[in-house]
Amino acid sequence: MIMKQVTFLLFFATLLLFACNNSNKKQKDNSEAKTEQSKSYENKDIDTDENISKSKSESYYDGFLINSKELDFIIINEPLPEPIPDFISYQMYEKLEYEEGVEYIYNYFSITDNKNEIIKAQLNDGIVTNIFVLSDVAQTEEGIGIGASLDDICGVYLDIELYYTYESDIFFAETPKYPDVQFVISEDSYKYDKKDLTNSDLVEVKPEDFDEKAKIVEIRMF
Numbered sequence: 001m002i003m004k005q006v007t008f009l010l011f012f013a014t015l016l017l018f019a020c021n022n023s024n025k026k027q028k029d030n031s032e033a034k035t036e037q038s039k040s041y042e043n044k045d046i047d048t049d050e051n052i053s054k055s056k057s058e059s060y061y062d063g064f065l066i067n068s069k070e071l072d073f074i075i076i077n078e079p080l081p082e083p084i085p086d087f088i089s090y091q092m093y094e095k096l097e098y099e100e101g102v103e104y105i106y107n108y109f110s111i112t113d114n115k116n117e118i119i120k121a122q123l124n125d126g127i128v129t130n131i132f133v134l135s136d137v138a139q140t141e142e143g144i145g146i147g148a149s150l151d152d153i154c155g156v157y158l159d160i161e162l163y164y165t166y167e168s169d170i171f172f173a174e175t176p177k178y179p180d181v182q183f184v185i186s187e188d189s190y191k192y193d194k195k196d197l198t199n200s201d202l203v204e205v206k207p208e209d210f211d212e213k214a215k216i217v218e219i220r221m222f
Contacts (some may be wrong), residue, residue, distance in 0.1 A: 033162050035147060058157075065138070066138050068178050070180075071119065076130075076180070077127060077129060093108055094107055109121045116135070129222070130222050133145070146216055146219065149214065150210055159175055161173065163202065164190075164194060165202050165203075166201070169187075170182075171190060184216065185215070190214075
């Protein structure tokens with residue numbers, strides 16, 4: 001009789017121990033699953049934030065807006081902002097230039113994209129004096145920028161005027177809509193000999209003086 005009771009107690013204790021171990025294992029498995037799930041959500045959130053940041057950074061270079069004397073945060077007759085927006089890739093450099101035989105050293109703030117210069121600002125004692133748009137990352141509110149055809153710009157701005165200046169050796173278009181902005185036209189699209197345009201510092205030309213390949217190759221702001 002006593003042996004039966006002892007056997008029964010041992011059997012009951014074994015069942016109880018097995019049940020406790022099984023319960024602890026389930027709790028551990030659930031805890032580990034929750035931890036892994038939490039890590040998964042955390043990684044997903046981080047990736048999402050990085051993608052948003054990257055998207056904003058990449059799209060910003062397509063959003064520069066040209067106004068008279070103002071290109072986004074670069075403003076004529078004002079210093080550059082401090083600090084420069086941290087998603088802008090840029091460099092500062094000096095350049096030796098000649099104007100009418102006189103030597104000048106200019107300071108430039110240059111925005112780059114994949115090491116290509118896309119916008120630069122000329123500085124004098126830290127003040128922006130000129131802005132040069134060198135790629136299609138900037139447009140007027142009407143969508144006119146680098147690469148736009150002469151037909152496009154004449155169709156958008158009906159009061160457009162075209163000139164040649166031998167001092168800078170450029171053809172450019174301008175409109176009262178954007179004072180102090182020059183839309184430089186491709187030189188090789190002029191149908192005639194520009195040597196005939198040297199009787200004055202500034203000579204007016206006509207849209208029909210250019211062929212169908214005429215387009216904007218640079219935008220100057222001063």
